[in-house]
Amino acid sequence: MKPARSFASDNNATVHPEILEAISAANRGHTVGYGNDEYTDSAVRRFREHFGADIEVFFVFNGTAANCLSLKALTESYHAVICPESAHIYTDECGAPERFTGCKLIPLPARDGKLTVEMVRGAYHGIGDQHHVQPRVISITQASETGTVYKPSDIRALARFAHEREMFLHVDGARIANAAASLGQTLRQATRDLGVDVLSFGGTKNGAMGAEAVVFFDRKLARDFLYRRKQGMQLASKMRFISAQFEALLTNDLWLRNARHANRMARLLEKEIRKIPQVKIVYPVEANGVFVKIPHRAIARLQKRYFFYVWDENESVVRWMCSFDTTEEDVKQFVKFVAEIVGG
Ligand SMILES: Cc1ncc(COP(=O)(O)O)c(C=O)c1O
Numbered sequence: 001m002k003p004a005r006s007f008a009s010d011n012n013a014t015v016h017p018e019i020l021e022a023i024s025a026a027n028r029g030h031t032v033g034y035g036n037d038e039y040t041d042s043a044v045r046r047f048r049e050h051f052g053a054d055i056e057v058f059f060v061f062n063g064t065a066a067n068c069l070s071l072k073a074l075t076e077s078y079h080a081v082i083c084p085e086s087a088h089i090y091t092d093e094c095g096a097p098e099r100f101t102g103c104k105l106i107p108l109p110a111r112d113g114k115l116t117v118e119m120v121r122g123a124y125h126g127i128g129d130q131h132h133v134q135p136r137v138i139s140i141t142q143a144s145e146t147g148t149v150y151k152p153s154d155i156r157a158l159a160r161f162a163h164e165r166e167m168f169l170h171v172d173g174a175r176i177a178n179a180a181a182s183l184g185q186t187l188r189q190a191t192r193d194l195g196v197d198v199l200s201f202g203g204t205k206n207g208a209m210g211a212e213a214v215v216f217f218d219r220k221l222a223r224d225f226l227y228r229r230k231q232g233m234q235l236a237s238k239m240r241f242i243s244a245q246f247e248a249l250l251t252n253d254l255w256l257r258n259a260r261h262a263n264r265m266a267r268l269l270e271k272e273i274r275k276i277p278q279v280k281i282v283y284p285v286e287a288n289g290v291f292v293k294i295p296h297r298a299i300a301r302l303q304k305r306y307f308f309y310v311w312d313e314n315e316s317v318v319r320w321m322c323s324f325d326t327t328e329e330d331v332k333q334f335v336k337f338v339a340e341i342v343g344g
Contacts, residue, residue: 047246170200199215
């Protein structure tokens with residue numbers, strides 16, 4: 001029997017019951033489409049409570065779109081976006097950011113998934129040279145693709161570097177809730193207060209269903225975004241059902257409860273996995289992901305019962321993610337199975 005929950009991805013999780021209830025509660029009567037409705041007004045107010053009254057926020061269906069549209073709002077096609085080589089925008093979006101913006105992405109090797117000012121400085125050249133793309137955006141992922149979390153001072157330094165050069169700092173926050181929970185920060189402290197310009201705000205991995213947002217901390221940058229979103233095919237006609245999800249997520253700290261729980265399960269998984277001598281944790285566990293080097297022969301056998309992704313085939317590193325619905329029992333059963341397989 002396959003277990004009910006795997007450790008493959010926080011995208012494989014269910015929808016949080018409070019979010020389903022919110023969708024159900026919004027499922028009454030007719031209301032105007034395309035965001036001109038009271039549910040959307042209310043969800044936007046909720047975002048403004050968290051991030052400040054002067055932000056602009058736009059809801060979209062998925063994280064790839066949030067990233068592409070964010071970058072599009074900040075660039076012309078002759079600009080470049082500097083990012084870590086593990087960035088979702090570089091590795092996992094099928095070239096959509098390049099296609100959509102026309103920009104070159106400049107990927108930098110970053111072992112733990114995090115950029116530093118020194119790395120970015122090395123890639124910042126060709127300024128004013130008509131033969132060279134012009135770096136315009138630094139894009140980082142918080143929490144990173146390898147489950148690590150930038151320190152607030154790291155983000156502040158990147159923002160300062162960007163702003164001193166007429167560049168912008170974009171954050172792919174597919175897991176911004178996990179990062180903020182890990183750092184003990186509010187959503188605003190983890191983003192806007194550090195100098196972030198535009199945030200792809202993730203809802204889906206934190207218990208929602210196809211609900212992501214683009215948050216602008218400088219209203220001027222949001223100019224014409226309504227048209228970009230529509231052209232980008234991300235304007236929901238029945239917007240109220242996305243809005244209702246954000247309303248639930250940003251009320252009564254649901255975002256924080258979910259993220260804290262997922263992070264706690266990842267730490268438990270780390271603690272238990274460390275007891276197995278044949279496996280090695282390869283990145284610090286700072287959010288809801290655990291990256292593990294395991295004997296190569298064990299991978300296929302483990303996957304027969306638990307589906308998960310191989311992160312680095314050559315290094316035999318796999319990725320195990322926890323979500324808001326992972327239980328302690330799930331972790332214990334999984335670790336028991338891992339111990340059996342790698343020990344056997
Ligand atoms: C870091 C990161 N950014 C963005 C996304 C969003 O991708 P999607 O377009 O699948 O919602 C993901 C999803 O896996 C992700 O891990």
